[in-house]
Amino acid sequence: MAHRPTADAVVVGGGVIGLGIAWRAASAGMTVTVVDEAPGRGASWAAAGMLAPVTEVHYGEGPLLALNLAAAGRWPSFAAEVEEASGRPVGYRPGGTLAVARDADDNAALEDLYRFQLRCGLEVERLRSRECRQLEPGLHPGIRGGVLAAGDHQVDNRALVQALLAACERAGVRLVAGRAAALAVEGDRVTGVVLAAGGSPAGGAASGPSPSSPTGETIPSGAVVLAAGCWSGGLGGLAAEALPPVRPVKGQLLYLRGPADQPLCSRNVRGLEVYVVPRGDGRVVVGATVEEQGFDTTVTAGAVHDLLRAALELLPDTAELELTETVVGLRPGSPDNAPMLGPAGPQGLVVATGHYRNGILLTPVTADAVAELLATGQVPELIAPFGPGRFAGRVPAGTARGTP
Ligand code: FAD
Numbered sequence: 001m002a003h004r005p006t007a008d009a010v011v012v013g014g015g016v017i018g019l020g021i022a023w024r025a026a027s028a029g030m031t032v033t034v035v036d037e038a039p040g041r042g043a044s045w046a047a048a049g050m051l052a053p054v055t056e057v058h059y060g061e062g063p064l065l066a067l068n069l070a071a072a073g074r075w076p077s078f079a080a081e082v083e084e085a086s087g088r089p090v091g092y093r094p095g096g097t098l099a100v101a102r103d104a105d106d107n108a109a110l111e112d113l114y115r116f117q118l119r120c121g122l123e124v125e126r127l128r129s130r131e132c133r134q135l136e137p138g139l140h141p142g143i144r145g146g147v148l149a150a151g152d153h154q155v156d157n158r159a160l161v162q163a164l165l166a167a168c169e170r171a172g173v174r175l176v177a178g179r180a181a182a183l184a185v186e187g188d189r190v191t192g193v194v195l196a197a198g199g200s201p202a203g204g205a206a207s208g209p210s211p212s213s214p215t216g217e218t219i220p221s222g223a224v225v226l227a228a229g230c231w232s233g234g235l236g237g238l239a240a241e242a243l244p245p246v247r248p249v250k251g252q253l254l255y256l257r258g259p260a261d262q263p264l265c266s267r268n269v270r271g272l273e274v275y276v277v278p279r280g281d282g283r284v285v286v287g288a289t290v291e292e293q294g295f296d297t298t299v300t301a302g303a304v305h306d307l308l309r310a311a312l313e314l315l316p317d318t319a320e321l322e323l324t325e326t327v328v329g330l331r332p333g334s335p336d337n338a339p340m341l342g343p344a345g346p347q348g349l350v351v352a353t354g355h356y357r358n359g360i361l362l363t364p365v366t367a368d369a370v371a372e373l374l375a376t377g378q379v380p381e382l383i384a385p386f387g388p389g390r391f392a393g394r395v396p397a398g399t400a401r402g403t404p
Contacts (some may be wrong), residue, residue, distance in 0.1 A: 007033040009374050010193045010221040012180040012235070013228035014039030016157070016360060017352050019164035020367030021225055023085070025374050026171035033174040033219055035193055040161035042229045043359060046253060046329020048277050048287045049157035050268055051075055051361045054122045054149040055097045057113075063385045064338040065120060068358055070382060071365045072151065078364035079155065086166035091156025093280055097268035100132055100139060100146040102313055106272050107144040114147045124149050136265045138315050154268055154277055157360050176219065180228070182236030183349065184218050190348035192220040194237065223348045223374055230295075230332040232353040242345025244388050246354050248295050248330035252303040253287035255325035256318065264315055274310035276318070284321060286311045290357075297328045331356050340388040341366060342379050350374065351388040 009025055011018045014036030026032045050056070053068035079092035101107035117124045125148040132146040133139050168175070181196035195217045226232050230248035258264055260282035269276045277285040289303045304326060311318045334340055334354030339362060344351045352370050355362050369383040379387070 006192075006220040006222065007031045007174070008221070009033075009223040009225060010035060010219050011225040011227055012036075012183075012193060013042075013226070013232070013353075014165075014175070015042045015044040015227065015229050016040075016160060016164060016363045017044075017229070017355060017366055018225065018227035019161070019168055020363045021227060021352060021370045021374075022173045023082075023164055023167045023171055024367040024371035026168065026173045027085070028371055028375055030371075030374060031172075033176055033221070034168065035176045035178055035180045035195065035219070037177055037179050039175065040165060043251075043329040043331050044157060044161050044229075046251060046327045047157045047360050048253060048275065048285045049091075049155045049160070049360050050097070050152065050275065050277060051154060052097055052149070052152040052268070053358075053361065054117060054124060054152050055099055055147075055268075055270060056152075056358065057117060057120060057122065058337070059116065061337060064336075064358075067338070067365060067382065067386070068361055071358075071362045072153075074364035074368075075153065075155070075361075082160070082163050082167055085170060086163040088163040088166055089156075089159055090163045091159040091279065092153065093155070094153040095267040096148060096150040097152035097270060098127075098132060098135060098146050098148050099270045100314060101144040102140070102142065102271060103144060109272060110145065110147055117147070117149075122149070123151055136267070136269060136315075138265055138317050139269070140314060140316055143314070152268065154279075155360060156279060160360070160363070180235060183224055183226075183238055184220075185237055185346050188346050190221070190224045190346045192218045193224055194218050221348075223350060225350045225352055225370060225374070226344075227352040229353060229359075230330045232332065232351070238345055238349075241392060242349065244340045244344065244351050244353050245335055245391050246340070247333045248293075249333040249356065250291040250293045250296060251288040251329050251331055252291075252299060252307070253285060253289075253327045253329070254304065254307055254323060255327065256284040256286060256321035257282050257324045258284065258317075258321040264317055264321065269314060271310060271314050274307055274314065276311055276315060283324075284318075286318070295330065297330070299326045299328055332359070335391055339366065339386055340391075341369065341383040342373065342387040342389075344388040
């Protein structure tokens with residue numbers, strides 16, 4: 001049975017990417033439905049919320065750097081717009097990031113990174129040990145030096161998720177608490193989304209796990225946005241080559257808490273093995289592992305130990321904080337670590353996934369570019385280098401499975 005009225009677009013997946021797109025598209029006048037049984041509880045909930053194009057720069061990722069920098073530039077106005085539209089704070093904190101070296105080896109690696117950052121034309125400042133400790137008095141006295149990236153900030157990703165959900169609701173986005181089992185395709189066109197059994201087409205609060213078999217219930221739609229994070233490769237109804245080659249990359253992360261008036265540090269602090277992100281209200285995020293473990297979401301004693309040890313080596317007072325939460329998330333990884341954004345396979349299908357370790361950072365540019373693509377049918381120049389078709393013939397597609 002088909003549900004009426006037909007949406008202009010159905011977004012599969014309600015993480016920051018799907019919600020951001022849905023909000024922007026609905027604000028532009030489109031009729032939008034989001035399908036997700038646990039919106040905002042995937043990688044978007046687990047993330048640290050760093051907006052760090054400079055400290056996250058990697059060799060061989062030039063096009064991604066340009067996109068990341070564009071995204072960072074959009075953040076101040078995007079944060080203000082989400083807050084205005086939702087009536088909720090998103091916790092955008094423009095404090096900068098200090099990368100530090102524990103020992104001579106770290107310092108040599110940091111020097112290499114610094115020189116690479118300079119060659120990329122990035123705004124960075126090399127600091128001596130004393131200068132680092134002037135900025136962050138809680139640093140270990142043995143810190144050998146650092147690099148300040150004054151433009152790498154943070155947002156409270158959990159507050160962002162809640163605000164995007166509220167903004168979507170106010171913009172008239174319909175939320176279906178269920179799971180998409182397959183895309184409906186007729187000829188060479190996507191015509192909608194087939195829900196898994198147990199889904200609730202009427203919408204409402206997120207429900208428990210659903211079986212994967214389709215019920216045959218379809219939400220008809222002129223366009224479908226596939227934004228299901230690391231699960232995006234597992235949908236039925238499409239030829240393997242139309243599915244994005246996305247894979248889960250496990251990340252474990254910790255929440256600590258201390259007194260808000262005696263912060264552990266005032267800006268993001270990172271070493272080679274760990275980052276520490278102070279939220280400003282006493283919460284401190286310590287992350288994160290990067291593990292190729294498929295869809296495993298086990299919290300391991302070794303990871304908790306390693307993260308705490310590495311944080312203590314940078315900021316000894318970490319030992320005084322309360323450990324309040326262990327978190328696991330699955331980053332949507334892509335073969336070149338850059339997102340897959342744009343039309344794929346049958347007409348009407350748009351892919352928006354593979355944001356890997358920068359999905360929070362990339363939310364503003366992804367939301368705007370994909371909403372524009374839905375409205376105009378034209379791929380915006382900014383995302384043109386990131387078309388999902390760039391992997392055609394290189395990587396077996398649609399190999400990722402698993403249940404969110
Ligand atoms: P998700 O947030 O995973 O959302 C996907 C959604 O799809 C989920 O809600 C799921 O329920 C839904 N879904 C899945 N299958 C279906 C289906 N069949 N039907 C309907 N819905 C479905 N990024 C940064 O920019 N900065 C950081 O500091 C940062 N730190 C990170 C730390 C960790 C530990 C991790 C794990 C990630 C981090 N990231 C960071 C990366 C960032 O979290 C992700 O890139 C981003 O959240 C991806 O968003 P998404 O909406 O694509 O995916």
